[in-house]
Each structure stands twice: as structure tokens, then as C-alpha cells.
Amino acid sequence: METILAFLTGLLFAAGVYLLLRRSIVKLILGVMLLSHSINLLIFTAGGLHKGNPQFTDSVMEAGLTNPTDPLPQALILTAIVIGFGITAFFLALMYRFYQVTGTEDLDELKEGDTK
Amino acid sequence: MILPALPVLFPLITIIFLLINFQRREWQPWIGLTGSLLQLILAVFILIRVRYEGILVLHTGNWQAPFGITLVVDAFSSIMILLAGIIAVSISIYSFEAIDRQRQSFFYFPMVHGLLMGVNGAFVTGDIFNLYVWFEVMLMASFVLITLGGEKKQLRGAIKYVTLNLVSSLFFLAGIGLLYGKTGTLNMADLALKLSVANNNILINSSAVLFFVAFSIKSAVFPFFFWLPASYHTPPVAITALFAGLLTKVGVYAMIRFYTLFFVQDKLFWHPLFLWIGGFTMVVGVLTAASQYDIRKILSFHIISQIGYMIMGLGIFTVAGIAGAIFYMAHNIIAKTNTFLVAGLINRATGSYDLKSIGGLYKVRPWLAILFIIPAFGLAGIPPLSGFFGKLILISAGFNAGEYVISFIALAVGLFTLFSMVKIWNEAFWKARPENSGPSEGENEKLPVSMVLPVVFLGLLTLTMGFAVRPILDFAMDASLQLLNPGPYIEAVLGSDYLSH
Numbered sequence: 047m048e049t050i051l052a053f054l055t056g057l058l059f060a061a062g063v064y065l066l067l068r069r070s071i072v073k074l075i076l077g078v079m080l081l082s083h084s085i086n087l088l089i090f091t092a093g094g095l096h097k098g099n100p101q102f103t104d105s106v107m108e109a110g111l112t113n114p115t116d117p118l119p120q121a122l123i124l125t126a127i128v129i130g131f132g133i134t135a136f137f138l139a140l141m142y143r144f145y146q147v148t149g150t151e152d153l154d155e156l157k158e159g160d161t162k
Numbered sequence: 163m164i165l166p167a168l169p170v171l172f173p174l175i176t177i178i179f180l181l182i183n184f185q186r187r188e189w190q191p192w193i194g195l196t197g198s199l200l201q202l203i204l205a206v207f208i209l210i211r212v213r214y215e216g217i218l219v220l221h222t223g224n225w226q227a228p229f230g231i232t233l234v235v236d237a238f239s240s241i242m243i244l245l246a247g248i249i250a251v252s253i254s255i256y257s258f259e260a261i262d263r264q265r266q267s268f269f270y271f272p273m274v275h276g277l278l279m280g281v282n283g284a285f286v287t288g289d290i291f292n293l294y295v296w297f298e299v300m301l302m303a304s305f306v307l308i309t310l311g312g313e314k315k316q317l318r319g320a321i322k323y324v325t326l327n328l329v330s331s332l333f334f335l336a337g338i339g340l341l342y343g344k345t346g347t348l349n350m351a352d353l354a355l356k357l358s359v360a361n362n363n364i365l366i367n368s369s370a371v372l373f374f375v376a377f378s379i380k381s382a383v384f385p386f387f388f389w390l391p392a393s394y395h396t397p398p399v400a401i402t403a404l405f406a407g408l409l410t411k412v413g414v415y416a417m418i419r420f421y422t423l424f425f426v427q428d429k430l431f432w433h434p435l436f437l438w439i440g441g442f443t444m445v446v447g448v449l450t451a452a453s454q455y456d457i458r459k460i461l462s463f464h465i466i467s468q469i470g471y472m473i474m475g476l477g478i479f480t481v482a483g484i485a486g487a488i489f490y491m492a493h494n495i496i497a498k499t500n501t502f503l504v505a506g507l508i509n510r511a512t513g514s515y516d517l518k519s520i521g522g523l524y525k526v527r528p529w530l531a532i533l534f535i536i537p538a539f540g541l542a543g544i545p546p547l548s549g550f551f552g553k554l555i556l557i558s559a560g561f562n563a564g565e566y567v568i569s570f571i572a573l574a575v576g577l578f579t580l581f582s583m584v585k586i587w588n589e590a591f592w593k594a595r596p597e598n599s600g601p602s603e604g605e606n607e608k609l610p611v612s613m614v615l616p617v618v619f620l621g622l623l624t625l626t627m628g629f630a631v632r633p634i635l636d637f638a639m640d641a642s643l644q645l646l647n648p649g650p651y652i653e654a655v656l657g658s659d660y661l662s663h
Contacts, residue, residue, distance in 0.1 A: 066329075071321065074325060078325065078328050078332075085336045088336055088339050088340070089339030089342070092339045092344075093339070093343060116346075119342065122342070126335055129295070133298070133328060136302070136306075137324060140305075140321065141321075143317060144318075147317055148314060148317070153321075156318050156322060
């Protein structure tokens with residue numbers, strides 16, 4: 047399972063980087079989204095994947111079941127997803143405004159202002 | 163003890179008051195100012211408490227470390243919180259006149275306090291994932307501030323700013339995930355404990371590099387600085403001054419915290435790297451600044467150059483080196499913000515930031531020239547201003563540690579900084595006004611008091627830091643000693659019971 051997820055993470059990361067390098071702002075945003083999903087999967091995988099019992103529930107505590115799974119990576123991912131969602135919403139609004147003001151979504155239009 | 167949480171709660175409460183009264187535009191700046199003043203008083207109080215009682219710890223929700231989120235204020239954090247308070251007050255006063263009504267009524271003040279909340283949160287937290295969350299709070303507020311007003315050039319700058327900062331956050335998150343996978347903890351003190359007995363440098367360095375890239379982008383060091391000069395000159399100057407003072411320094415803060423507390427195993431790899439990166443950052447920043455003619459762009463490139471000095475202090479890694487980095491950071495936050503505020507005044511007086519089209523200001527406004535010269539020569543390192551002592555401490559620490567190359571680079575860069583500052587001085591104040599520039603609107607108006615006051619305040623602080631070096635340096639030395647001997651920090655967070663088994 048780890049191997050599959052590792053490849054999936056790598057694939058998403060590669061796709062994200064590829065999209066970041068395109069000239070369209072829409073693709074830029076999609077790229078950032080893919081990157082953030084691949085990082086979420088990375089945390090999930092790094093936190094350890096194995097079948098185990100849930101933690102902190104009464105029935106488990108009473109039955110004395112061992113081999114618990116770690117719930118923390120999922121909490122981290124949940125937080126990261128929420129933050130990523132907010133940022134994506136902001137980024138989309140920014141892109142829309144940029145398109146309204148400049149009438150283009152070509153990143154090459156950003157070059158002005160860098161050199162002078 | 164609730165004290166460590168208050169630097170976060172104060173801005174939050176200010177935001178609530180600002181939002182309740184958002185329709186009363188004339189109240190907004192006053193509420194913002196009250197909030198910042200309270201924050202400054204709180205910061206002084208915390209500084210004194212930390213000085214006399216040692217490290218303050220709060221286990222939120224009473225979850226004991228390392229399971230809950232811990233807030234920790236040690237000497238280094240308390241200095242940074244105080245600096246954030248000083249900048250908050252200055253910007254709040256400056257914004258009365260410098261930010262137009264439209265921006266003020268579109269949540270400018272709530273966003274400034276949102277940014278301060280994120281910055282303070284990053285300074286107090288003792289948990290790496292929580293640090294990520296505070297970074298995001300800070301970034302989100304800064305995204306809104308940099309785009310506020312929606313001018314074309316702002317949007318252009320914002321896209322670069324947003325993209326690169328998001329990528330840096332993702333690197334940070336990846337580092338956290340991998341480190342958690344290896345150690346099973348997110349608490350900084352617990353990480354320090356677990357990594358101190360780890361013996362596989364390659365495994366630790368693979369996460370440490372991710373953190374290094376993330377913080378490098380945030381603090382705009384070579385070769386990750388490109389977003390900064392592309393975006394910092396676009397928003398109104400009060401916002402730029404706030405960013406210049408605080409945002410990049412949060413990155414440096416995190417870098418110093420991480421690489422003194424727990425990534426300390428592989429000194430042979432990291433410390434020369436820091437010195438190289440610091441040297442390149444200084445040189446590239448200062449040389450690119452020399453070719454610019456927009457005041458704000460010159461100053462933006464100087465932010466980069468000066469970050470190099472702080473990274474150099476970290477790379478020297480002696481008590482004097484880290485103390486020098488902290489002293490330099492304190493000096494730089496105050497002087498850098500001040501130069502941007504003065505740039506705003508120059509713009510108010512002449513209607514332009516372009517050095518080619520302004521001139522003769524010394525004749526018209528000699529006081530403005532003096533207000534400029536204090537922070538500018540402070541940055542360049544002319545005695546008796548604060549920058550001189552900051553550089554002196556760092557460079558003598560470098561020589562004592564036997565790092566001659568970086569020390570000579572630092573000396574030479576100081577000279578080039580002086581060149582840039584003298585260039586602004588010559589062009590804006592000394593030379594005659596260019597003939598083709600017509601009379602500008604604000605020429606004979608008095609500059610608004612609310613814009614001059616913070617400049618005077620910060621200028622006095624720069625002077626004070628120059629004349630009262632000893633007590634401030636003692637503070638920085640204390641902070642540096644705490645950073646280099648993390649034992650008490652770890653014990654304060656985890657408690658002696660946890661350490662004994």
C-alpha cells in the first residue's frame with residue numbers, strides 16, 4: 047500500500063510542478079492544488095499505514111484492544127485541506143480580478159515590473 | 163499561565179471590535195491604534211516577566227506536552243513579540259493618513275491585525291504544525307493586504323507573491339509530514355529530545371532540507387528571493403513597511419529556532435551552507451539594489467541583503483554570532499520599516515518614488531532629510547547608530563570564530579549599502595530639482611502629523627539602540643545563550659517527570 051501511495055504522491059507532485067510551469071494562471075492554480083493534495087497524501091503515508099483499532103473509544107478501552115492506529119496525521123491533513131481550500135478560493139478570486147483588470151490570463155504579462 | 167496566549171488573543175479581540183464597527187469608518191483607525199498600543203504594553207510586560215522568571219509555558223486545553231499544543235515564550239520570542247508590537251503601533255498611526263478611505267473601509271485594519279495575530283502566533287508557538295497554521299494566518303492576511311485596492315500592478319505583484327509563498331508553505335508541510343513520520347512528535351522540545359539521540363543524519367537532513375527551503379523562501383534569501391522585489395513595491399507604502407518589518411523576519415525567526423533547537427546534529431553540513439547562503443544573499447541583494455531608481459525597489463533589495471547578515475549570524479553559531487543575529491534583526495526591523503515610512507513621506511512631498519524625477523528636498527524640507535538620514539545611515543552602519551553595532555557584533559563574532567571570508571564580505575557589503583543610501587540622499591535631497599518636473603500637488607503642504615510621528619518614534623528607537631547598546635546586547639546574549647543551551651527550554655516545556663523516564 048505504501049508503495050502505491052508513494053507513486054501516487056510522486057505522480058501528483060510531478061503533475062503539479064508541470065502545471066506550475068505552464069503560462070496560464072488557471073493551470074497555475076490547478077498546479078498548486080495538485081501539489082497540496084500530493085503533500086496531504088505524503089503526510090498520510092508518512093504517518094504510517096496499517097490496520098489497527100480506533101483509539102479513545104470506550105469499547106476499545108474496555109476490551110483492552112492493543113495495536114492502535116495513529117489518528118494525528120488525519121487531523122493534520124484535515125487542517126491542511128481546510129487551509130488549502132481557503133487559499134484556493136482566494137487564489138481563484140484573485141485570478142478572476144486579474145482577468146477583469148488586464149483582460150488576459152497569460153503569465154507572460156506579469157513580466158512588466160520585474161525588470162524596471 | 164495564560165500569558166503566552168495573549169499576544170495572539172489581543173489582535174483577535176481587536177479584529178472582533180473592528181468588524182463589529184466596520185460601518186463606522188472613522189472609528190476604524192482608532193480601534194486599530196488602541197489594539198496595537200495594548201499589544202505593545204503587553205509585549206513589554208511579557209519581556210519583563212521572561213527576563214525575571216524565565217521561560218513561560220502554556221499547555222493549551224491542559225493537554226500536557228508533547229500531546230497538546232504548547233505555547234512557549236523564551237527570551238528570543240519575547241524580543242520578537244516586542245518588535246512586532248513596536249511595528250504595529252507605528253503602522254497603526256501611519257495608516258491614519260497614508261491609507262486612503264476606500265482601503266480603510268474595505269477591512270484594512272482587521273487585516274493588519276490578522277497579520278499581527280499570525281506573526282505573534284508564530285513567535286509563541288512551540289509546535290511545528292501550529293507554526294505552519296500561524297504562517298498561513300499571516301500569509302492569508304498578507305495576501306489580502308497586498309491585493310487590497312486591486313490596482314493592476316498590485317495584482318501583478320500579488321500573483322507572484324501568492325504562488326511562491328504557497329509553494330513554500332507546501333515544502334514546510336511536507337517537511338512536517340516526513341518529520342512526524344520519523345519521530346512521531348510535533349512538539350519542538352520533544353523533537354529536540356528525540357533528535358538529540360538520533361544517529362542517522364541523512365534521514366534527518368532530508369526533512370531539514372525541506373524546512374530550509376520553506377523558510378528560505380519566506381525570508382527571501384538567495385536563491386529564493388525573487389518574489390520579494392517583484393511584489394513589495396506594489397501596495398501602498400504603509401503595507402510595504404509592515405511587510406518589510408515583519409514578514410521576512412518571521413522566516414528568519416523560524417530558521418534560527420529550528421536550526422538551534424533540533425536540527426543541530428550535522429553541523430559540518432549546515433553551518434558552512436548558512437555562511438555561503440548568507441554571503442550570496444548579502445552580495446546579490448546589495449548589488450541589484452545599486453541599479454534601481456525607484457526608492458521602494460532600492461529598499462526592497464536591501465531587505466534581501468540584510469537578511470544575509472542574520473543568516474550569517476546563524477552560520478557562525480557561537481553565542482556572539484546568534485546574539486549578533488538577534489541584535490541585527492531588532493535593528494533591522496525598526497530601521498527598515500522606518501526607511502519605508504520615510505519613502506512614503508518623500509512620495510507625499512513630491513508625488514513620486516522615482517529618484518530621477520525628484521530632487522532638492524533638502525532645501526524645502528530639511529527636517530525630512532534628517533528623518534531619512536537616521537534610519538538610512540543606521541542601515542548602512544554608521545556609528546553611533548544601531549546598525550553599526552549590529553554589524554560590529556556580527557563581524558567580530560565572525561573573526562573570532564575564524565570565518566574570515568564571510569566577515570570580509572559583510573564589511574564590503576556595508577560599504578555598498580552606504581552607496582545605495584547615499585544615492586537616495588543625493589538624488590532626492592541634494593541635487594537640484596529636475597527642470598522638466600512640474601510643481602507637484604503636495605509641495606507646499608505640511609506633512610500630516612500622523613505620518614511624521616511614527617517616523618520620529620522609530621528614528622528615536624534607532625538612536626536609542628545605538629546609545630544603549632550594552633543593555634540590549636545583554637538581552638540578545640541571554641536569548642542566544644538560551645537558544646544554544648536548549649536544556650532549560652526542553653525541561654520547561656516537557657517537565658522533569660517526562661524527562662526522567
